[in-house]
């Protein structure tokens with residue numbers, strides 16, 4: 213299995229409509245990389261297909277065995293026994309034990325029916341109580357394995373407004389060869405989120421709170437990464453949402469959820485996905501391209517509805533920071549969906565020249581319009597439908613779900629559920645992907661229900677634990693100096 217860039221090979225400007233003559237790479241070659249050198253995103257040269265026989269055989273597998281079966285189709289440069297060991301170490305009931313379903317912890321991602329034909333796939337039972345643990349925990353083990361083999365090190369530099377940073381830290385804590393420097397906006401995350409990150413005492417985890425907003429933190433990360441000499445000397449890397457290994461790890465739970473929701477592989481299922489950077493639903497798209505019988509992919513946004521606008525109108529118009537709303541489902545407050553390029557690559561028939569032209573506009577701060585093109589007419593062929601949600605919708609959904617089913621959902625899952633209910637049809641069950649537990653967004657739950665969500669065991673009083681965080685001004689040089697002080701080169 214080789215990987216290519218969605219923009220083909222930009223050094224070969226004579227390529228016409230011939231797909232990607234780019235220098236293709238193996239899985240471990242792109243594991244530690246971010247963007248491809250031409251600015252594109254990595255994707256497999258072709259999507260591996262899953263036969264009916266395989267689907268039938270996979271139906272009864274445990275999560276870890278299923279993950280191994282799926283990942284083996286994408287990873288052929290890690291010896292099978294090693295890959296199996298990495299997957300077995302990652303997807304254990306011990307790591308994903310925060311489930312409220314108790315006895316089903318071994319399922320890793322239990323399916324909870326609200327009523328016949330409407331279910332929630334629990335993806336938030338990992339250490340940080342959000343679905344990002346599903347992929348990030350595997351990434352931690354893959355990084356450690358590959359770095360050990362190469363006797364190399366990586367210093368991950370990132371910015372977070374909450375979920376990504378904590379998922380990365382819990383995945384990388386104690387891993388050899390890896391340090392994490394995570395920037396967060398001082399005082400802007402919930403007390404619970406701050407406690408989750410800052411109470412880690414592992415030597416290889418460094419929290420830096422900057423006196424500014426998330427965007428200021430993000431700009432520092434960009435500035436440091438653009439200093440190529442510094443980046444090379446201090447082996448600066450990232451684990452952001454475009455990382456291919458994160459996408460591929462997320463494909464697994466679409467298979468798991470499908471099997472849990474159906475009795476035979478003749479049935480179809482719809483998945484509703486609360487979306488921000490389009491990473492989660494991109495994995496669903498790929499599962500479908502591999503042959504999983506997904507009838508519909510329901511893309512749900514909050515008030516930041518850039519993607520909903522595209523699926524309704526064909527216009528992709530990323531917003532500026534000033535036009536991005538701060539909402540009560542903050543992990544979806546995204547104005548430019550970084551993984552969307554992967555889907556558009558498939559939509560335009562995998563023609564890197566078309567993708568390059570479209571993203572030349574996006575990268576220059578503009579937009580593009582596919583309405584009236586054959587590409588836009590082909591959208592339905594990919595099973596996508598979409599909708600959006602507001603703060604009032606979230607409150608109403610959290611309330612009605614609690615009253616009707618006795619189930620508390622977090623604000624992001626509520627966005628997915630709201631759109632799912634609108635687009636549900638009788639032909640197939642609708643499975644909503646749960647992306648976080650309500651305790652992470654306690655304030656809004658209290659606003660909706662007048663009571664606090666339950667705390668999973670082990671999280672009592674985490675706000676009182678000693679915290680380890682360096683507070684700094686918005687200053688690129690101060691962050692660089694902090695890295696220098698903590699990395700031997």
Ligand SMILES: *Cc1c(COP(=O)(O)O)cnc(C)c1O
Nearest residue numbers: 375487488489490491492543647
């Ligand atoms: C990251 C995140 C999302 C958005 O996922 P994408 O892969 O960026 O689309 C939704 N909900 C929660 C709770 C998240 O942490």
